[in-house]
Amino acid sequence: MILHTLNASPSSAAFTDCVSIMAKGDALVLMGDGVYAALAGTKASKTLQQTDASLYIMTADALAAGVTNLAAAVSRIDMEGLVTLTETFPRQQAWY
Amino acid sequence: MILHTLNASPSSAAFTDCVSIMAKGDALVLMGDGVYAALAGTKASKTLQQTDASLYIMTADALAAGVTNLAAAVSRIDMEGLVTLTETFPRQQAWY
Amino acid sequence: MTAATKKTVLLVLRHSPYGSGLAKAALDAALASAAFDQSVDLLFMGDAVLQLQPDQDSHPLGMKTIGRQLASLPLYDINHVYVDAQAAARYNMDLSKAPLQTRPLGGHDMHQLMVGYDHLLGF
């Protein structure tokens, strides 16, 4: 089980590489430019949902970017939520 | 007529954006990570050729990256060649 | 600033608002141009369309909000703002809610636009 953190926009190679590795049982946290992948109705957010991984977004980063219209599968978390995920998942992979 | 300079790999949004703008009569100079777009037999080099723009690559940057097997449409230039192109083309667009 | 011939200039923005310092740098360059009586136009391409996302608020992250600053450009007589229509569609953006009034363009139109300027500054 991998906790993925994505800090790059859906137009980046980081996004493509991250998605190619994500699997059921993994979790993904969108942060920084990664938050744009959560926008409802986009190809990026559909691609994320097809991975069957759990999807999270850092609330403050989403608000900064004006990303308010989230795809339904994406849950908002704060910094404590991120720490909690790192407690649960034994390893993290940073994509950027 | 635009002189495009591309300093980003074919997996970047810079490449995609650059290609979407390139047109016949333009020139493109590959430099830095842009040199990988010249690799023979890749989708990237085919995409570049379809734009009908003139294609150049900075020799020193290509050698640094080990990019020796160039697509036929790409011509090697040195720094003086780049300066010459900036003399000919009235404007440059940097993609990175 | 020394007296100089006026030049027509297009700032070509290509990067997201907070992922690098480039959006801020381009904004500062646009404002400086206006302050020194040199008019510039703007083209938001690729990920730079995300600078036009409505309701940005980056203060909680300790950074200035780009979208809010863009809204002030018309006050400086920067009125010709173009946007990459495909990129805006890719991010499912409603440009009518953007902080700036923009004109959407396709790839061919962007090329046509760019060849009309003396200088292109790529940010």
Add this chain to the structure above:
Amino acid sequence: MTAATKKTVLLVLRHSPYGSGLAKAALDAALASAAFDQSVDLLFMGDAVLQLQPDQDSHPLGMKTIGRQLASLPLYDINHVYVDAQAAARYNMDLSKAPLQTRPLGGHDMHQLMVGYDHLLGF
């Protein structure tokens, strides 16, 4: 260095050799791990496969050649090196000519590989 439990570690490289400082940083981290008797494995993913391009020579640009430095890893007992097969194919690379002997993996296999380590360091 304080005595500590050994951990299994995979360095996940994702960036091109000269476009940033990350390839060099990862290489230095791998060599330091070996020097401190902590074994690490390497996975070259996406644009990082370009670090394995044969015949690199970045000396004329005033930088050290990454490919040449990678060739020394087996001397430090770093022998488990994996590579993203799709990315290598995308760049039309002949991995038999790479400075390092590598094992090509598909997406699913890379996931399987990654879950076998205590720590993943993403460069």
Add this chain to the structure above:
Amino acid sequence: MIYSLLVLSSPFSGHSSRRAAQFAHCVTARGHTIHRVFFLDAGTLASAANSVSAQDEESPVTGWAELADQHGIELAICITSALKHGMLDQVEADRHERASPTIDAAFTVSGLGQLVDAYASSDRLITFGG
């Protein structure tokens, strides 16, 4: 649990470095131990003592310095990356004959062995890049 952090992002590009400092604060608030924060590549610029932020913007150093002050957490910057980026402590400034150190006092110049020790000693190694 014991955590270590690896920070690769420049504090002057994006907010990843700032967010990493907030993450570290939160890790300690939840009762975990941070063994070390290791700064590598452009990450070492987080120690830049001479950075002057714009009004309304937070200095990138502040969040990290608070972490060291309040919780005694070790902030280790890789010496090779630090030198390259012009980040020198007193010893390095003297050695390379520069007028004065350029890093904030909360940071320590270290070798990469301290990164190895960090991941070997920690249950979690969290990387911040981009």
Add this chain to the structure above:
Amino acid sequence: MIYSLLVLSSPFSGHSSRRAAQFAHCVTARGHTIHRVFFLDAGTLASAANSVSAQDEESPVTGWAELADQHGIELAICITSALKHGMLDQVEADRHERASPTIDAAFTVSGLGQLVDAYASSDRLITFGG
């Protein structure tokens, strides 16, 4: 022809900044005039006087300093970007009470008006980023 250059790339990431300096040398060698080189955003790090390069690697400052010495070319760094990145001349070091300047003497701290003047005064404006 009259050229100006806009340098946005960090000298510590990729070789774009170094190559820009070589381009500038070549422009003058072909008999053109360089009105100004303007450094903005991470580009301002090219002025970092305290950077210590690894053996076998060239200092990013060298190529630019030679350009200023040999051809008297103006190297202008944007003040806002410079302050953010900790690049201070003597005046700014005094104003912000830092121990000593951190930029190489070949560079001048300027406002963005000098970028505007650069493109308004030049036949060619060549941008280096990435």
